[in-house]
Amino acid sequence: MSTEPLKVAVAGLGTVGGGTIKLLQANADVLAERAGRPIVITCVADLDRRDRGFPVDGYVWFDDAVAMARNGDADVVVELIGGSEGVAKAVCEVALAAGRHVVTANKALIAHHGNALARAAEEAGVSLGYEAAVAGAVPIIKALRDGLIANRRRRVYGILNGTCNYILTSMRESGRSFNDVLSEAQALGYAEADPSFDVDGVDSAHKLTILASVAFGCTIDFAATHIEGIRHIAPEDIAFAEELGYRIKLLGIASLTDHGVERRVHPCMVPLSAPIAHIEGVFNAVVADGDFSDTIMQEGRGAGERPTASAVVADIADIACGRSAPTFGVTIAQLAEVPPAEMSRHRGAYYVRLMVVDRPGVFADVATVLRDHDVSMEAVLQRGRSPGEPVPVVMTTHETEESAMVGALGEIAALKAAVEKPVMIRIEPF
Amino acid sequence: MSTEPLKVAVAGLGTVGGGTIKLLQANADVLAERAGRPIVITCVADLDRRDRGFPVDGYVWFDDAVAMARNGDADVVVELIGGSEGVAKAVCEVALAAGRHVVTANKALIAHHGNALARAAEEAGVSLGYEAAVAGAVPIIKALRDGLIANRRRRVYGILNGTCNYILTSMRESGRSFNDVLSEAQALGYAEADPSFDVDGVDSAHKLTILASVAFGCTIDFAATHIEGIRHIAPEDIAFAEELGYRIKLLGIASLTDHGVERRVHPCMVPLSAPIAHIEGVFNAVVADGDFSDTIMQEGRGAGERPTASAVVADIADIACGRSAPTFGVTIAQLAEVPPAEMSRHRGAYYVRLMVVDRPGVFADVATVLRDHDVSMEAVLQRGRSPGEPVPVVMTTHETEESAMVGALGEIAALKAAVEKPVMIRIEPF
Numbered sequence: 001m002s003t004e005p006l007k008v009a010v011a012g013l014g015t016v017g018g019g020t021i022k023l024l025q026a027n028a029d030v031l032a033e034r035a036g037r038p039i040v041i042t043c044v045a046d047l048d049r050r051d052r053g054f055p056v057d058g059y060v061w062f063d064d065a066v067a068m069a070r071n072g073d074a075d076v077v078v079e080l081i082g083g084s085e086g087v088a089k090a091v092c093e094v095a096l097a098a099g100r101h102v103v104t105a106n107k108a109l110i111a112h113h114g115n116a117l118a119r120a121a122e123e124a125g126v127s128l129g130y131e132a133a134v135a136g137a138v139p140i141i142k143a144l145r146d147g148l149i150a151n152r153r154r155r156v157y158g159i160l161n162g163t164c165n166y167i168l169t170s171m172r173e174s175g176r177s178f179n180d181v182l183s184e185a186q187a188l189g190y191a192e193a194d195p196s197f198d199v200d201g202v203d204s205a206h207k208l209t210i211l212a213s214v215a216f217g218c219t220i221d222f223a224a225t226h227i228e229g230i231r232h233i234a235p236e237d238i239a240f241a242e243e244l245g246y247r248i249k250l251l252g253i254a255s256l257t258d259h260g261v262e263r264r265v266h267p268c269m270v271p272l273s274a275p276i277a278h279i280e281g282v283f284n285a286v287v288a289d290g291d292f293s294d295t296i297m298q299e300g301r302g303a304g305e306r307p308t309a310s311a312v313v314a315d316i317a318d319i320a321c322g323r324s325a326p327t328f329g330v331t332i333a334q335l336a337e338v339p340p341a342e343m344s345r346h347r348g349a350y351y352v353r354l355m356v357v358d359r360p361g362v363f364a365d366v367a368t369v370l371r372d373h374d375v376s377m378e379a380v381l382q383r384g385r386s387p388g389e390p391v392p393v394v395m396t397t398h399e400t401e402e403s404a405m406v407g408a409l410g411e412i413a414a415l416k417a418a419v420e421k422p423v424m425i426r427i428e429p430f
Numbered sequence: 431m432s433t434e435p436l437k438v439a440v441a442g443l444g445t446v447g448g449g450t451i452k453l454l455q456a457n458a459d460v461l462a463e464r465a466g467r468p469i470v471i472t473c474v475a476d477l478d479r480r481d482r483g484f485p486v487d488g489y490v491w492f493d494d495a496v497a498m499a500r501n502g503d504a505d506v507v508v509e510l511i512g513g514s515e516g517v518a519k520a521v522c523e524v525a526l527a528a529g530r531h532v533v534t535a536n537k538a539l540i541a542h543h544g545n546a547l548a549r550a551a552e553e554a555g556v557s558l559g560y561e562a563a564v565a566g567a568v569p570i571i572k573a574l575r576d577g578l579i580a581n582r583r584r585r586v587y588g589i590l591n592g593t594c595n596y597i598l599t600s601m602r603e604s605g606r607s608f609n610d611v612l613s614e615a616q617a618l619g620y621a622e623a624d625p626s627f628d629v630d631g632v633d634s635a636h637k638l639t640i641l642a643s644v645a646f647g648c649t650i651d652f653a654a655t656h657i658e659g660i661r662h663i664a665p666e667d668i669a670f671a672e673e674l675g676y677r678i679k680l681l682g683i684a685s686l687t688d689h690g691v692e693r694r695v696h697p698c699m700v701p702l703s704a705p706i707a708h709i710e711g712v713f714n715a716v717v718a719d720g721d722f723s724d725t726i727m728q729e730g731r732g733a734g735e736r737p738t739a740s741a742v743v744a745d746i747a748d749i750a751c752g753r754s755a756p757t758f759g760v761t762i763a764q765l766a767e768v769p770p771a772e773m774s775r776h777r778g779a780y781y782v783r784l785m786v787v788d789r790p791g792v793f794a795d796v797a798t799v800l801r802d803h804d805v806s807m808e809a810v811l812q813r814g815r816s817p818g819e820p821v822p823v824v825m826t827t828h829e830t831e832e833s834a835m836v837g838a839l840g841e842i843a844a845l846k847a848a849v850e851k852p853v854m855i856r857i858e859p860f
């Protein structure tokens with residue numbers, strides 16, 4: 001193993017780029033000791049040369065990150081620009097083509113172009129590290145690839161977006177609406193001005209797509225991921241969930257089914273007895289089920305300058321130590337092309353909230369539709385009576401097929417007594 | 431990297447040895463794919479040749495595990511005999527001296543002889559893997575050494591013994607005494623016939639000793655670990671803890687203090703808001719605090735045939751992949767000789783339960799002793815009155831030094847009104 005310094009080029013000096021540079025500066029001594037060689041920054045790239053509060057004078061500055069990836073004096077190029085296309089993608093492609101290792105925190109890039117980038121890394125005989133792309137400081141990629149390597153995986157799931165978890169926690173604690181809490185989260189800096197990537201589930205889906213590939217050794221397939229966000233979750237649903245012994249979490253879940261790999265991101269009702277129900281606020285958690293390990297949960301900060309830098313530098317240190325693994329746990333040739341499982345064939349239990357006009361016979365109509373679709377009810381809650389007014393009716397079902405549930409809800413929505421689109425939340429029996 | 435099969439010798443066919451062989455047989459295909467080469471068992475050693483329900487005919491059988499470690503046709507010797515001395519130790523020493531990698535699940539061996547074994551491994555240029563020695567299937571050693579490599583560690587702590595956690599959980603849920611619950615745990619197979627290694631904290635201390643070395647890069651120092659078990663925990667204490675917003679857990683805690691490395695195993699009062707308070711039953715959990723990662727918690731099964739085998743085989747797979755790291759994260763020459771922090775200088779808050787005769791002036795006597803030792807009370811609970819009879823008085827203190835607390839409790843125990851030795855439980859403000 002080399003004891004020469006490992007030379008690192010950092011592309012993008014935003015939040016995570018700044019954190020990475022600060023970490024490599026602050027902890028250079030312990031890193032050199034643990035990795036067996038110094039890790040040194042040689043060059044950085046950013047369009048904006050403003051002062052960021054940490055010294056950069058020792059580094060060669062590039063305005064053009066792609067030029068740095070091609071010509072910089074570096075063993076490793078760290079891509080922290082972000083976005084699935086454009087400069088970020090070009091930096092990684094050019095670096096790999098030049099035979100340099102690549103480390104990135106870019107989940108969108110890996111979720112969209114992971115197969116091609118992994119192939120390029122494999123052909124060049126270099127590493128493509130992306131620990132920071134999923135769950136921030138939580139070393140879940142290494143856990144799946146190394147620590148839990150001996151297991152056949154049945155399922156991997158998690159709370160993958162701190163913004164959504166913060167909003168759901170805050171809605172539960174305060175009883176306020178999604179929009180109110182979102183505005184507050186934006187004011188506090190926990191949510192972006194344009195929050196759609198987070199609250200519509202896209203960010204979680206990027207991360208789940210990556211987790212599924214590592215867990216099951218299959219190709220990256222973002223398009224196969226079923227995605228729902230949390231905009232439709234109402235305070236009533238959160239209150240009914242508590243009453244029924246559940247907590248609502250936005251989960252990403254990948255599992256092996258008889259129909260292929262199921263990848264889905266949507267709000268879930270999780271029993272309060274499940275440890276993941278107690279992960280609150282901006283924290284992330286990932287649970288991996290293995291045939292020998294049984295259930296392993298890892299929890300920590302899923303975002304932020306310093307936690308994300310911790311994961312970025314762990315990937316750099318792996319390269320410094322000469323530790324490597326195929327990008328998604330097996331070689332490109334071995335990656336399985338598993339068919340995606342259709343969401344319509346998903347089986348599970350459901351929570352449904354209807355707003356119906358309170359008059360005789362309405363519930364019989366609803367029950368008839370469910371029976372006609374072979375959906376079996378487990379429990380019904382109806383609170384208060386307001387003859388002639390809309391009232392909530394809440395039901396939970398026994399396990400049924402998604403297609404049957406969707407069909408039944410379509411007919412129920414068309415009933416004259418139904419005054420709103422029914423709310424449906426899947427129940428996960430962890 | 432070699433693509434030749436990695437040859438494995440397994441010493442000890444008890445619970446974990448059996449699990450390891452079953453795993454290597456059942457998951458040989460995925461392991462070969464992920465590790466890039468087959469992992470094959472070549473020989474096994476045990477004194478007892480009885481049928482264990484899995485095939486062993488393809489392996490060379492040794493009655494003498496040490497002879498196998500010396501002469502067996504193996505790249506890796508897996509020591510699953512147990513015990514800190516005798517055959518287990520000899521197997522590891524002989525295997526390392528013969529230039530073979532060693533993998534073990536033996537926490538007592540590493541906690542007592544880890545420094546010498548790590549030195550022998552380093553001199554031979556081979557790996558010494560012990561992931562399975564701490565927290566079963568939870569890959570905490572790799573997480574500290576690889577995934578969280580970039581962090582200066584402030585503290586590492588955890589629930590490290592499933593038997594104790596099961597007993598404490600069961601005492602809380604049922605309100606029964608330690609002895610009752612222990613008998614039940616023994617009948618269910620959750621506790622050994624001789625439970626002292628578990629319930630007196632020794633097993634947790636072995637694991638904490640190892641965690642401290644990996645977290646802080648310091649030499650193994652079992653003798654420096656302060657150890658208390660759970661025999662003295664009474665149902666009253668568990669009930670008072672709940673009333674005060676705490677849960678009682680047996681924790682192992684290692685932290686860097688101004689006086690050196692503090693290593694301690696004892697029952698703790700943990701606030702209910704801390705995720706670790708909710709780890710119940712036989713589960714283990716380990717929390718690592720890093721300067722960049724912040725708090726990372728990992729939870730899973732800490733014992734048992736299959737979870738422990740998952741960790742043993744992860745170490746074997748690391749060797750198959752050519753991934754290595756210094757045994758305790760840095761080389762032997764770099765391991766720090768940090769002085770152990772004296773427990774008498776520990777600072778923290780305390781819960782104290784006294785049984786005192788209920789008569790005027792007793793509380794004034796207690797308060798005077800505390801004042802004389804500079805111990806500041808935070809809260810006092812006294813339930814019920816029984817003039818002339820013993821009643822519990824419960825107090826919590828502000829942060830104070832252990833020596834002051836111990837001095838005060840010695841004087842309080844000597845008061846005429848004190849009818850039992852005071853119970854003291856440290857409060858951890860996670």
